[in-house]
Structures are given as C-alpha cells and as structure tokens.
Amino acid sequence: xxxxxxxxxxxxxxxxxxxxxxxxxxxxxxxxxxxxxxxxxxxxxxxxxxxxxxxxxxxxxxxxxxxxxxxxxxxxxxxxxxxxxxxxxxxxxxxxxxxxxxxxxxxxxxxxxxxxxxxxxxxxxxxxxxxxxxxxxxxxxxxxxxxxxxxxxxxxxxxxxxxxxxxxxxxxxxxxxxxxxxxxxxxxxxxxxxxxxxxxxxxxxxxxxxxxxxxxxxxxxxxxxxxxxxxxxxxxxxxxxxxxxxxxxxxxxxxxxxxxxxxxxxxxxx
Numbered sequence: 001x002x003x004x005x006x007x008x009x010x011x012x013x014x015x016x017x018x019x020x021x022x023x024x025x026x027x028x029x030x031x032x033x034x035x036x037x038x039x040x041x042x043x044x045x046x047x048x049x050x051x052x053x054x055x056x057x058x059x060x061x062x063x064x065x066x067x068x069x070x071x072x073x074x075x076x077x078x079x080x081x082x083x084x085x086x087x088x089x090x091x092x093x094x095x096x097x098x099x100x101x102x103x104x105x106x107x108x109x110x111x112x113x114x115x116x117x118x119x120x121x122x123x124x125x126x127x128x129x130x131x132x133x134x135x136x137x138x139x140x141x142x143x144x145x146x147x148x149x150x151x152x153x154x155x156x157x158x159x160x161x162x163x164x165x166x167x168x169x170x171x172x173x174x175x176x177x178x179x180x181x182x183x184x185x186x187x188x189x190x191x192x193x194x195x196x197x198x199x200x201x202x203x204x205x206x207x208x209x210x211x212x213x214x215x216x217x218x219x220x221x222x223x224x225x226x227x228x229x230x231x232x233x234x235x236x237x238x239x240x241x242x243x244x245x246x247x248x249x250x251x252x253x254x255x256x257x258x259x260x261x262x263x264x265x266x267x268x269x270x
Contacts, residue, residue: 025067029242030144031151032250037131039253044127046260046269053123057081060130064137073137077130084122092118141165146239159227163218167211174210178203 028036044056064073093114145158182202222228242250263269 023066023068025063026069026138029239029246030139030147032242032246033139034135034144035250036253037135039250039257041128041131043253043257043260044131045124046257046264047127048269050120050123053127057123057126057130060134064134067138069137073134076137077126077133080129080133081122081126084125085118088118088121089115092121143239150239155227170214171207171211175203175207178206178210 040056040059044053047053047056060077061070061074064070064077093111141162145162149155149158260269
C-alpha cells in the first residue's frame with residue numbers, strides 16, 4: 001500500500017505538476033511573459049531614437065542568454081534582421097529621394113537618406129518581431145494554451161493554435177524521415193540547387209499522405225475523448241498562478257508603455 005502511494009506521488013509530480021526548469025526567465029508565467037515582451041515590443045515601435053531601439057534589440061539577446069536560448073534565438077533573429085535590412089534597403093532606395101549619394105550601380109544611385117529610412121524601418125520591425133520570436137523561443141505552447149484556457153479562452157481555439165504550431169514541427173520531422181529513406185534507397189538528395197529541387201519531388205506525395213493520416217488519427221482520438229462536449233475540461237498538468245513579483249514586473253512594464261503612449265499623444269515624444 002505504501003509503495004502504491006509512493007508511485008502515485010511520483011507520477012503526480014512528474015506528469016501532473018508544472019516542471020520548473022530552474023531558470024527565472026523560462027519559469028515565468030506564460031501570460032506574464034507574453035505581457036512583458038509584447039509591451040517591450042510596442043515600446044520599441046513607439047520610440048523614435050535609434051539608440052533606444054538598438055538597446056531594446058540588444059536586450060532581447062540578453063534575455064535569450066539568461067533564458068539559455070541564445071543560440072536558437074540569435075540565429076533566427078539575426079537572420080530575420082539581415083533579411084529585413086536587405087529587402088528594405090532595395091525598396092527604400094527606389095522610393096526615397098536623397099541628395100547624399102554614397103555610390104552608384106549601373107546608374108542606380110544609393111543615397112544616405114535611403115539607407116537611413118531602411119534602417120529605421122528595419123529597427124521598427126525587429127523591435128516587435130524580436131519580442132514575438134523571443135516569446136515563442138522561451139515558452140512551451142502547451143503551457144500558454146493551458147494558461148489561456150484558465151482565463152476563459154475556448155478549448156477549441158487553444159487546440160487550433162497548438163495544433164497549428166505542432167503541425168509545423170511534425171511536418172519537418174516527417175520530411176526529414178522521408179529524405180533519409182530516399183537517401184537510403186540511393187536517391188541523390190545533396191548537391192546543387194537543381195539536384196535538391198528534384199529530390200523534393202518524391203517527398204511531397206508521402207508527406208501529404210502522412211499529414212492527412214495524422215489529421216484523421218487526431219480527429220478520431222478527439223472524438224473518442226468527447227472533445228466537442230460543452231462542459232468543463234480536465235487537464236493533465238497544473239500551472240500555478242503567477243507570483244506577486246511577476247505581476248509587479250508586468251505592471252511596471254505596462255506603466256512604461258502607457259506613459260510612452262501618453263507622451264506620443266501629447267506630442268512630447270517625437
């Protein structure tokens with residue numbers, strides 16, 4: 001009997017309670033984390049000083065480092081920033097007229113005004129998108145969906161969001177498995193761009209069928225568990241409410257955002 005009780009406690013602690021990661025950033029309540037990062041992203045959009053925007057983008061790297069996600073966040077965010085800058089540089093050079101010509105390519109003048117405009121727009125986009133990327137890097141989707149359901153969000157809505165995110169991961173894993181199978185059968189999958197494109201053709205059909213099969217299995221599983229029944233649902237895991245210090249931190253960031261909005265409306269912020 002004592003052994004049975006010990007097993008019950010073991011499974012309850014392992015599967016039914018929130019497993020802390022012993023990291024302050026990752027262990028923040030998902031809704032508090034969402035609140036703070038979105039507020040910081042909006043603050044970056046409202047600010048017009050380049051130095052402050054750059055400081056906030058640097059802050060994202062610091063937070064990612066503190067949350068032990070520096071590599072995954074840094075690669076994605078840096079690549080996105082470079083892509084934004086490259087694309088907007090071309091667009092703004094075509095649309096912004098300037099008098100300070102830096103250089104010319106086949107008669108196409110690249111001006112300082114165009115670069116400044118492209119850099120300003122890039123920092124604006126990176127300021128907000130960085131907050132979103134950082135949030136999803138630091139947060140498990142199931143914890144976010146559980147927290148939203150506890151706040152009244154429909155379980156159907158939360159499942160659609162969670163399933164959409166999970167589908168991307170599943171398709172990536174399935175495509176890699178199919179590619180490995182094709183490679184084991186002697187199909188050439190590495191080489192120049194043309195070879196790689198040809199290697200993708202035999203992957204599409206089994207990947208599509210796998211996605212359909214997975215969707216059908218999920219539908220059957222949901223029906224078997226009475227997913228569509230309109231009543232209170234139980235949860236395998238329990239997420240504790242946000243501690244008071246996390247709420248205070250979120251309120252401080254929100255007050256900063258409200259203050260900036262007020263300054264923007266009154267014209268005190270350029």
